[in-house]
Amino acid sequence: MAYNFKIMTNNELVFEKYGNEYEVDYKPGTYEELLLRVRTEVHNGAKLLTHPLSGSIKPNETPFKTVYLKKGKGPLHLDFDSVEMIENAIITAKKFKIRFPVMPDYIRADFALIDLSLMESALPAATQA
Amino acid sequence: MGKIKVVHYVNQFFAGIGGEEKADQTPFKQDGTMPIGAQIEKAMQAINADVEIVGTVVCGDSYFNENLETAKAAVLDMIKSYEPDLFIAGPAFNAGRYGVACGTITTEVQEVLGIPVLTGMYKENPGADMYKNKVYVVPTKDSAAGARDAIKKMAPLAVKLATGAEIEASCVDNYMPNGIRKNFFETKRGSERAVEMMIKKLAGKEFVTEFPMPDFDRVDPNPAVKDMAHARVALVTSGGVVPKGNPDHIESSSASKYGEYSIAEFDDLTSETHETAHGGYDPVYCNQDSDRVLPVDVMREFEKAGRIGKLHEYFYTTTGNGTAVLNAVAFAKEFSQKLVAAGVDAVVLTST
């Protein structure tokens, strides 16, 4: 069944678990790189379905972020709320200097699991929309 | 500890020379204090006996504002001659040109001599908005009647600045909020303050929010352009378009300077002639064709077709992000004067 949402993530766990069930645009990279990828989509008209700063874990703490988007109708039809939200999210993320470029795997795994859980808390609503 | 030397700046009125008629007074210096300076010194010495106003520099408000560069340089030299540890200007209360002069000279002294500076004025004084984010400005009443109150607030902050003590939040050390958030302990907990604020707000009484939302003050729109066919239109951008090579090295975001460049001999911006200095977005598109950010090609066409009278020779450019950037406000104040002086009738501002 084709859903009208798409998932963008830098979290391999999300891709492994849901990659074949939903459209998961997975690419490894930092939290901020993921936000910039989301911004490019938003500037091509995509609409944000989840908040880019979801979760209280700080952008410079967790390496992972997953965002739901609804595909848009091209750059001439911007969703301005989404534009403002992603721009503010990038400004906010920039306030936090990346502090853990090197992180033990068991901590990375915990962050990945929490990001997965945040993403799963939005799944029921997204699939019903 | 040795004596803490302070230099005080006043205008012609507070130097007892005269009012508006003496506003063209040229700068001069005088050892010791003027009457108001003596009051400030007394109040400071009550806190720290070592503090002394060793000299006063005087300049008329008209002379200062109309000969900005020469006046600044002259006043600066006189101040430097005393080798002060602290520089105080004013207080200017609601005198507009005096306030702007105080703000200008304190900022200059802070940047050039690198010593702590302090001034004071009424919050509606034009100098306040222009300088409260650059130097410490103590809020005063709107007339000299508020002198005692102003001195009572300026003296403790002056001593703190002179002795290098840590400056606390704006409402603790009595200076105008300058956009820098500082933590401090209130006497009541937050929920109690919230209830009190709610009661005031419901009763229509004045209350002070603890966090002002970003600058939402409105400026009334100017009347429309009546005759666009004869209007001089200028281009301005915060998208950071600069001549190839970024000659003035405008920084990639929240730049500390703006660029003024001529487009007199350009009908079209190309990848050879222009690029963007902005680092906040993907520069490829602008570097390929800067018209995508600064529409010189179309504006030139409209000029030739008589849709507009004249495309102004200079465009102004800097890099800012979505939120109000303190420097951008100051730049705009400055180049807007140049646009007015050049007879510009309208501005097209593009931002990324």
Place this chain on the structure above:
Amino acid sequence: MVKEIERAGIPVVHICTVTPISMTVGANRIVPAIAIPHPLGNPALSMEEEKVIRRKIVETALEALETEVDKQTIFEVKY
């Protein structure tokens, strides 16, 4: 920036993508642009097609300057 130009007495139109931020920053005449990296262009199109769009945006901007407004107003570009 836009407010300081308006405050200096010069009517100003703000072509920008993030209209809400432009609203909060206080522009009175606003024309929504294409996208942040290329507010007055669309690289997906040919140079000539891009120019057509750019002309429309700038024309809308000039019309905004020629229109009396009493509060913040967004002038939609008719593509």
Place this chain on the structure above:
Amino acid sequence: MKLELGYIKISDIQLSNESKVENGVLYVNPEDIINLIKEDENIATVAVDVARPGESVRITPVKDVIEPRVKVEGPGSIFPGVIGKVNRVGEGRTHVLKGAAVVTTGRIVGFQEGIIDMSGEGAKYTPFSQTMNLVVTCEPVDGLRPHEHEKAIRFAGLKTAVFLGELGRNVEPDEVETFETLNVKEGIEKYPNLPRVAYVQMLQSQGLMHDTYVYGVDAKRTLSTIIMPTEVMDGAILSGNCVSSCDKNTTYHHLNNPVIADLFKAHGKTLNFAGMIITNENVYLADKERSSDWAAKLCQYLGVDGAIVSQEGFGNPDTDLIMNAKKIETVGVKTVIITDEYAGRDGKSQSLADADPLANAVVTGGNANMVIHLPKMDKVIGHINFVDTIAGGFDGSLHEDGTIEAELQIITGATNELGFNKLSAR
């Protein structure tokens, strides 16, 4: 609905061979606690410690802080739907071991949150440096997945607090305070010309380690609704949220909600505390719109004149907070919002991730990015090497000499967004 809180002042906690409350001292037999918690086979080891104000003790990472309470009169029991059966609480009488707190710590996930220093610079920024803390350190069995692990430690803390609260059942309180919420009609009739004010509390509700439970129901699965302030005093709301330690609400914060307390203080004098609304902070944007629409609708339906709105957590809740403020103001109800700020270490950055001109009355709990320097503590309860990965801590924040240089956000409760503390910013 009327509730009496009987405060039994606790001046000290002593570990001993018998658990009881006597002359203001809470005696705890560690075995009682250890056996109670180890009923859950997911927990391998339990350690019990005491941390007293002024001691050179650091507790980290802090999972939750809970105040021991017991219902002595009226239906239901503390933490209904979680520890107690599902039964409406908020009436009768409840005893409180005032001055005591249960603090749970122990490795949950690699990165961890929260420091309580009982003395030194850090003690200034957390309310829990002033309470007598019974610290319970739990280690899970191996291979426990974080979901089960988080739940196991949450229940360990709640069960301990209920056990200790039970010790105060038959103790005569030193002081009794009465709280009553009238129904809408009675309230208007009794205080015809006092402005009616509601409290809108936003509950963190985004997923693992970000959840709040209301009568045991995960808040993210709820629509905004009405709750009696006295129900909250009996533990109807409790915390499963252990992230962003400076502005998350511990269960202690919920039980001692300061907005409820200060609205009750003004109730009948300068305002009529008309009621309380709870709403969530979900990940999905449409949920945010729906929940804030619903909260504004309830304010309008209750016909209140004003609403105090508090939030919990970092980043996206700013969007919910602004949505709530904007929509409540739009239906003609005046708002005051409580938040904290992330204005960067230099205080110059944009404090909130969202803004609106209608939110013109704001109380702030301070800038959580402020850098602080914590002295070495002689004793550490919990795990210290996690501090490097603690929010606000940065590489090398834990120095060899035991001192810590980090942002204020690592201190539990430092910039609480219920207005629990006196810290603020300008």
